[in-house]
Amino acid sequence: MALKESSRDVFYALLQGPDLEALLRVVYTPTIGEACLRFGSLIPRPSCLYVSAAMAGSVAEAVANWPQQGVRLAVVTDGERILGLGDLGCHGAGIPIGKCIVYAAAGLPPDWLLPIVVDVGTENAGLREGDPLYVGLPQRRLRGDAYYSLMEAFSMLQRLRASGTPTFNDDIECTAGVTVAALLGALRVQGVLPLEQQRFLFFGAGQASLGTARLIVRLMQRRGVPESVARSAIWMIDSRGLITTARKGLTPEKAEFAQDPTGQLPPDLAQASAGEGTPIAARGGRSQAQVAAALLQRAIAALRPTALVGAATVGGAFDRGVLEALVQSAAAEAGPDARPLCFALSNPTEKAEVRFGDAWEWSGGRVVYASGTAFPGLAVASDGSAVPLEAPPNPWASQATSAGGVEPGGSRGAGAGARVLRPAQCNNSHVFPGLALGCIATGASAVNDDMLLAAAGAIAGMVTPGELASECVLPSMARLRETTAAVAAAVAAVAFGDELGTVTVDSARCA
Incomplete structure (x- = not known):
């Protein structure tokens, strides 16, 4: 940020250079999460348009006062749901700032881009009451009519579309898009089942997971799969367990993917998923990740998924037992050579459901993996042993291919004859x-x-x-x-x- 403030032209020129992959890890995932947590101490002067609850009725004027002319794209947040970090209030401003940098790195002119943070307070008491460097309004969030009146210049998604x-x-629709892209890429890997034979288990049923599930249904429909059949291939787990038709009080969005547990789940698991409790929470001396892993193992054994998608921000939830169960599930569906999919989409890094090296080891090298944050690759020797790679800043830039892309170059840590594996970064910036x-x-x-x-x-x-x-x-x-x-x-x-x-x-x- 210091370079961006001192020499804007040099900063953006640097992003157009050969080290883009390494720089994206600094200006966006995973560093952006840490930047948001420390936002009050990092930003020397305003880097985005600030709109506060005190400005109701004058939002349009504030937007018009932005110094750059010709803005074509605004990136707006109110800071309530930041990555896996929750409500950061005004400190969530780091997200639109970082996204605008990614837009510029991708080739859009910086003057087209307007990052906006809408400060309506925060429910994070640690920031509101305990952080002397918090730059936002130290009040609880506006709700209802007061909130919507402030959003007059932005309105809500449906009203703007109308x-x-x-x-x-982008955290919903673009996450869905890149996850489907990863799915399409994975279908090209030998041993991965065709799309119409895939069975999906989502760990996490937030808007990103629901949007991804809907897009998968649309993709399957395009491949000739009836909508009802496509929906039946998708199960979801939220904070209360498996989402089933026996659950009371489901939101309409979750109800779209509620499955009939009859004949598909053991009675005790079906009953637990229909209850009012919160099964995925630390209790009895077990961490939240351990509780989640136990539920996942039982769900995998019952449902036999071939693809596991994590977006619940419960770091470490996909443990050895979960990966082994996933491999066994795929083998039961399609034979011992079947390769299941494991997409650990949560970020920042500590929220990832499983790291690439662990997923590879625990699955015996069977899973096809993608993650929301970047992880180092592996050098796999002929005897099956693997060594984590210390990747160079631009590991793909050795030589052009006939397809117009680049082949992976040498990497420190890879011995002679070792096979180099690199996990896909399933990030919405694609x-x-x-x-x-x-x-x-x-x-x-x-x-x-x-x-x-x-x-x-x-x-x-x-x-x-x-x-x-x-x-x-x-x-x-x-x-x-x-x-x-x-x-x-x-x-x-x-x-x-x-x-x-x-x-x-x-x-x-x-x-």
């Missing part, structure tokens, strides 16, 4: 820059699921043979600008195909 303003929630660019270029009036599926397909199509040989099912973050261009083109095609684009295109000039 007015023809393209909006998206999606949101290209999605926004495609909408801006076409003047799209809305964002729809077809755009997200097109983005997912474009990202999966960017995976090179070399990356796939290293079981990296998503393109390297070092190629973010290439990926962004591919996603933007795919999104633009959908925008015009679905008659959402408002820009007039001269087809002769585009031929």
